[in-house]
Amino acid sequence: MLTLTENAAEAIKGLVESEDAGLRISTEEGEDDGVGIRLEVAEAALEGDKVVVEHGAHVFLDAGAALILDNRVLDVTTRAERVSFAITARD
DSSP states (O other): OOEEOHHHHHHHHHHOSSTTOEEEEEEEEOGGGOEEEEEEEESSOOTTOEEEEETTEEEEEOHHHHHHTTTEEEEEEEETTEEEEEEEEOO
16 A cells, blocks of 8 residues: 655645545556556545545545555655655655
8 A cells, every 4th residue: 555754744734624635646548558647635535545544644546546556655845835746666
């Protein structure tokens, strides 16, 4: 299952307006028949989503994202007002 760094959790909590809201990660059709990843703020999980709660932050994963992001880590870098999420392999 996807895990979150403390920095990623703090960034997510800064983006949402309620304690139950979170970051939703879903799959979508990408270029050249590949799979793309979509990140968006969501008020709640959708039916069928896997829910990850770490460091007080919620991440909602659709079935495809849960499969692709298994054994991965969500991290973040912040520059000025810009937040960039990064997904890396777990050590």
